[in-house]
Amino acid sequence: MDAQSYHPVSPGVGTEENFLSLDDILLSHQRHPVRTECAFPRLGFLDRSSDSEDLPEGTKMELPLWLSKGLYERKRRVLSVELxxxxxxxxxxxxxxxxxxxxxxxxxxxxxxxxxxxxxxxxxxxxxxxxxxxxxxxxxxxxxxxxxxxxxxxxxxxxxxxxxxxxxxxxxxxxxxxxxxxxxxxxxxxxxxxxxxxxxxxxxxxxxxxx
Known part of the structure; x- marks a missing residue:
């Protein structure tokens, strides 16, 4: 790609990312602590400290921001996020x-x-x-x-x-x-x-x- 054709895109402001921004892409991979409020079948691989196939309720671990936002639901609390x-x-x-x-x-x-x-x-x-x-x-x-x-x-x-x-x-x-x-x-x-x-x-x- 021609270096002269690339123009940096500013990061998004608010609760939604701008995925044309390199800064926002890096930001979305920031890890933070979460706790599962229900069992997640066949997602045990997300917990690096466990060999279980499933992710049991009450599991504490760190997830990247993009994944925790994807799993999070307001109506049915399946994941709690620690600040x-x-x-x-x-x-x-x-x-x-x-x-x-x-x-x-x-x-x-x-x-x-x-x-x-x-x-x-x-x-x-x-x-x-x-x-x-x-x-x-x-x-x-x-x-x-x-x-x-x-x-x-x-x-x-x-x-x-x-x-x-x-x-x-x-x-x-x-x-x-x-x-x-x-x-x-x-x-x-x-x-x-x-x-x-x-x-x-x-x-x-x-x-x-x-x-």
Whole structure:
């Protein structure tokens, strides 16, 4: 495939993935703990610690996100999902106090994406999780963009090592805008172009209008 013909697709936001996005494909393979609430005939191979042909009720194991979403049913509880620790109350308290102190890459690296996907599963904690995701993003957004705008022609590896996937995309977008402006200011570019985030937003709005 011609490398020039590939254009990165942004990950989905919310409880549904965008399967044209490489980030979402990787996200869907993130493993998390579950517990079976009924027996699953001939699915014993899912439990690596058992040689049984069937998966008995009460089995605790880890499944990739895409599989647990496929097995999960709201009307008939066949699978219960345990929250990853970063979304539990203890960590939510840390994020509320100061979201900038947390190394999201170490905790994730898909903190926002996986947290949004966790809302697919019914839980009384879902409103608190959603609120923490939003407030964490708001609390870290300014620092991410300030860093991207103040690192011209510098090694940015240390600046992005604590960011999750979504924040790294924002950082790259900010860097791209800064580099474009610097080139235009020095007469190396004939015109300024819109940010890729703005272009993608316009495309989504046009698609919504046409639908």
């Amino acid at each position: 990853p620790k970063v979304y539990k109350e203890g960590w939510r308290t840390v994020f509320t106090a100061d979201p900038n102190v947390v190394n999201l890459h170490k905790m994730g690296p898909y903190y926002y994406g996986l947290g949004s996907q966790m809302l697919h599963f019914d839980s009384p904690e879902n409103p608190d999780i959603a609120q923490t995701l939003l407030q964490t993003f708001i609390g870290r957004f300014r620092r991410v963009m300030d860093s991207s705008q103040n690192a011209y022609n510098e090694d940015t590896s240390t600046l992005v090592e604590r960011l999750d996937c979504l924040e790294k995309a924002l950082f790259r977008s900010g860097q791209s805008g800064l580099n474009g402006f610097q080139s235009w200011e020095k007469g190396r570019a004939s015109q300024l172009t819109a940010s890729s985030l703005v272009i993608n937003y316009r495309k989504r709005k046009m698609a919504d209008v046409q639908a």
